[in-house]
């Protein structure tokens with residue numbers, strides 16, 4: 130059968146390309162670059178004649194020399210509304226008002242981004258006491274408590290240790306919290322899932338510093354404390370600290386930004402964001418957890434029986450479709466690429482499946498490599514939309530066989546009293562008019 134894609138080009142799709150009802154097409158269409166589909170999705174070339182492609186050559190920017198390089202680069206002025214939206218209705222402070230804390234949140238606009246690395250200027254930011262303006266010359270982290278020798282490290286000292294560089298996601302466990310509510314909230318993708326980002330982090334393995342200080346064999350926890358005005362503190366199991374935690378000093382190749390913890394932060398790969406204490410100034414080695422504010426009154430999961438789970442530290446397996454999503458609508462019938470992100474706090478993503486009929490049937494999406502442990506993984510699958518109502522969902526499976534639960538499975542197990550660690554499906558309902566909304570199935 131011949132179909133028109135969105136760009137008005139004919140492309141050939143035969144029956145064997147259909148992998149699930151509702152227009153889901155084989156991910157193999159992406160893998161074979163010779164196929165017309167790939168080219169048709171990627172370019173509008175075919176819609177124009179040769180002359181149009183060459184252009185008249187009279188646009189202003191072709192006639193005069195351009196501007197000089199800036200000291201620090203900026204995006205095109207045509208891109209400036211792709212922002213984290215720190216202010217405005219629905220973007221700040223209201224959800225945690227009851228906790229009497231000033232929470233500043235800036236959310237990553239995943240509807241605008243591709244790949245898996247979040248540009249540093251669009252990394253989400255969550256601060257409970259604002260961003261301190263730290264002079265690196267006056268800042269250090271001290272390791273003390275159950276150690277042979279307490280030691281203090283400033284940024285200059287840390288620069289002398291061998292570093293490691295890893296790409297990892299960071300997610301606030303309050304991300305996606307509106308999906309716990311009984312009725313679907315019309316939060317757009319950014320507001321719903323924007324407390325998640327991916328970066329390349331460079332730092333000194335915490336184990337190197339702990340070894341140097343000589344940790345007592347009886348030590349079980351490390352209490353990490355930040356230099357912000359509220360001294361946010363969290364207890365980290367010593368095994369985790371020795372396994373893969375780091376004191377990060379670079380993010381995406383440059384010194385980490387003030388909002389991310391300048392000049393140094395603790396980074397615990399795969400653990401809920403709150404444990405990665407920014408502006409780290411103290412690591413107290415102990416035999417028991419601190420039971421601090423942010424591991425008791427917040428970031429714990431209320432269960433249906435009124436009790437709360439403590440120390441849900443590792444992020445579960447999760448995914449979301451970023452395009453199409455409710456940050457946009459479908460303007461034409463035709464071929465679309467469904468794409469999104471999958472991640473697991475334990476390891477690598479093994480598989481992502483996509484449904485367009487609300488979970489009745491599933492098809493495997495293509496994963497874009499290299500697939501890294503505890504990092505965002507992008508998935509893609511072609512979809513032919515011919516105007517019928519649809520419900521788009523994705524579900525991720527990690528290398529340990531953990532399967533992302535549906536919302537109803539998660540609610541069955543956990544009730545709806547919770548605030549944190551939502552990791553069930555996100556369902557995007559597509560109407561016959563192409564409008565997309567957050568729905569429950």
Ligand SMILES: Nc1nc2c(c(=O)[nH]1)N[C@H]1C(S)=C(S)[C@@H](COP(=O)(O)O)O[C@H]1N2
Nearest residue numbers: 253254255256257301355361389402403407
């Ligand atoms: N010192 C300190 N560390 C902190 C916070 C904070 O408010 N103060 N916020 C935590 C929370 S709740 C999260 S989700 C992550 C967010 O990291 P980011 O702002 O770099 O994205 O940092 C954590 N570390």
Ligand SMILES: [Mo]
Nearest residue numbers: 301302402403
């Ligand atoms: Mo958080």
